Amino acid sequence: GDPVAGMADTGPRFQTRTEATIFYDRVAASASFHPDLKLPSLLGILIAHELGHLFLGAGAHEKRTVMTVRWDKEDSRSFLSGQLSFSPDQNARMQANAAARFATKTKPARTMPGGF
Numbered sequence: 001g002d003p004v005a006g007m008a009d010t011g012p013r014f015q016t017r018t019e020a021t022i023f024y025d026r027v028a029a030s031a032s033f034h035p036d037l038k039l040p041s042l043l044g045i046l047i048a049h050e051l052g053h054l055f056l057g058a059g060a061h062e063k064r065t066v067m068t069v070r071w072d073k074e075d076s077r078s079f080l081s082g083q084l085s086f087s088p089d090q091n092a093r094m095q096a097n098a099a100a101r102f103a104t105k106t107k108p109a110r111t112m113p114g115g116f
């Protein structure tokens with residue numbers, strides 16, 4: 001199979017997870033498969049994809065969206081024309097998950113005078 005270029009912690013408690021990893025060397029190596037896209041664009045897409053997993057969970061893959069598992073030329077063209085994005089359902093779910101995360105955050109600890 002294709003080497004994994006990134007991953008997000010989407011375990012059983014994914015609603016509280018905040019870590020995603022991008023493997024730069026693997027993204028750079030895959031750049032030859034997408035000659036129309038420059039490396040910074042591929043990195044940006046992958047970062048968006050992994051952030052999507054942090055808010056949507058592991059089973060969030062959906063064709064013709066940022067959450068596509070394997071990109072093809074049509075996906076590349078959609079990205080270059082500004083048409084590739086999250087689906088409306090994905091957007092709504094990410095917003096709801098983000099709101100739930102912020103609502104359950106504890107208040108930050110008070111700092112001492114002088115910023116300590």
